[in-house]
Amino acid sequence: MFDFILHLKTIPRSGWQKKIGIKRPESVADHAYGVAAIAMILSDSKRLDSAKVLKMAILHDLAESITGDLTPEDGPKSKKTKLENLAMKKILSTLEPKTKNQYHAIWMEYQKNQTPEAKLLHQVDKLEMALQANIYKKFGYSKQKLKPFFDSAKKQITDPKIKKLLQKILLNS
Numbered sequence: 001m002f003d004f005i006l007h008l009k010t011i012p013r014s015g016w017q018k019k020i021g022i023k024r025p026e027s028v029a030d031h032a033y034g035v036a037a038i039a040m041i042l043s044d045s046k047r048l049d050s051a052k053v054l055k056m057a058i059l060h061d062l063a064e065s066i067t068g069d070l071t072p073e074d075g076p077k078s079k080k081t082k083l084e085n086l087a088m089k090k091i092l093s094t095l096e097p098k099t100k101n102q103y104h105a106i107w108m109e110y111q112k113n114q115t116p117e118a119k120l121l122h123q124v125d126k127l128e129m130a131l132q133a134n135i136y137k138k139f140g141y142s143k144q145k146l147k148p149f150f151d152s153a154k155k156q157i158t159d160p161k162i163k164k165l166l167q168k169i170l171l172n173s
Helices: 002-010 014-020 028-045 050-059 077-092 097-112 116-138 143-156 160-171
Strands: none
Touching: 002 028, 014 116, 014 143, 028 050, 028 116, 028 160, 050 097, 050 116, 077 097, 097 116, 116 143, 116 160, 143 160
């Protein structure tokens, strides 16, 4: 398990490379840390199960240690989901059954996106992406090239509190 976790530090977020041309973008681990920290704060403020949210945040992109960072341009979402589920099965097989079952349940909860914790994390994932896009804008990357990332966040964030945070980011971008 630990090898998979540490391998995320070497996997670049490919959307930034493919769409913006950033040669050395953040890693998947960088992204996962940002998502976890932001989700922890928002989960606490909403009085959700923050321990679960943190586990979910750490697990949410772990499959990419095997699949790589797949973007929508890499194929249909169903293909990505299938590949990631197979990867998570392999990763979780390295754990004792009790832990494996707990993490699998959290992974599936995230995939189904029906609980308050999963919904929060999906939206924080997009909020973190917008925050990162704003950082890349400050580094001199074109606002026009970054626009699809901001637009994606605007489209997928529906929670009023998170939407308000996104609007502040957009005002500063």
